Amino acid sequence: MKLLNLAARVSCAFSSRNSQQTRTVQKVKDNQSRDVVTELDMRLHRISERFVAERLPGCRLLSEEGGHEALDTGEIWEGEWLIVDPLDGSNNHALAMPNYGYMAAHLRDGRLDGAVIVVPEHNQYIVLEAGQSLYSQPLPLAGSSEHGTVYYAYPPKQDKQARQARGALQDLIDAESAGMYRYGSACAGLYQLLCGRHMAFIGHGIRVWDAIAFLPVLASRQIPVKYAITGRSITVVAGTKAGFLEGAEQILKAEQGLALHTFRNDSLRADAQ
Template structure:
């Protein structure tokens, strides 16, 4: 089945809603996590995308960050992040996006994301390549981490400050090994990897909806996409994973290997410290 047109149309509508609200939202802190916020735009976009899926693919499951779960007992599950980078969006930063991905059983098969402020829509289907505004995108086959910019998403953990301090020790090692570290903590960074502007994007603490859409897009652009420690990401029984913590390490193969060496050394130090 061809999902390209559905993705483009739905992400374009999501972009317009985001642009209509941009600069005039009232953010609210989510219960239990002071680092996460939600706005009226998140709710409106999530509702719109869910309704479009129900209309176009009425037998498919839905997992939406804000609207919850629709279980149709289907092998197909749409995973929605209405606004990725809501903290940025709420502060009128343009570094945010709208994400929509599709799993068949436990594998991403289609997905994409929009960067409304940049008027860009990225789409991909398994085996068909990755596109930005219908133009093919593919990463450069970079070989040396030292010449690459790397994006790293990091958030503070006030409930466990030592966890944040240890993660910043790893961040320091990555900074020393590459040309520089960038951080929007949003899908904007994934877009920069897809275009070959950045050489990698890493995040230790995220959710399923932060991964599905960008994984299929980045893999189709030539990126190796694993969990933070280099293992395949487990999407089995996706409707049960709304509260589960995910992570990712996304980079062209050569750079991915170099990043994993740094992470492995840091992990050993943490284990024996």
């Protein structure tokens, strides 16, 4: 499994995560204080670059820290790509707080061939490749709850329709769950969904690299997943309570016209801008 080698490299880099040097903030994006780039972000980005060059000849890299601004988003649905978020939860890491991780998704002509997820504080890596799943240790599964909590991720800037949808989604969460969680890392939220600690996850117009690697992993655990991809944004609704998921889907369609696709067979659909 080639992607297991990537998981090993990333896990090794995370072994030095508690040093102050790795927490050094190198820049703040778009004047958003919660969107920072640390030295560890760049170290993990360089590891991803080297892995692609050495182990995936002909593959292209789309990384959050890779200067992707000029990329035509339609390009990623053709050919071979590794889509990477080197450090999801960078601000948490910079502040020496928990909840961050690494995610990578391997695409071939719009089909998810594999994924790598590393969550260092739980000593966990997950590798999915060629239909096989490998976990560094068994998932610490919690008891499922019909009225559990919901992790809700959304970007700092939203247009009017998205803000209206956000309000309706928060009302739904209040009415149908034990409450909303936000701790600054979609990776951590999705991992806790895998473990059964959240009833549902909503990623509302987040960046595509913030969630795409989890889609095949969730599906492999029989956790229902629906999504919509527009440009570099993805909206994901996943979880164990069908009525809640249907309610969230209806809100997104009514307020934003988003038609969510069911993730089943690793093939992705991208919607027009």
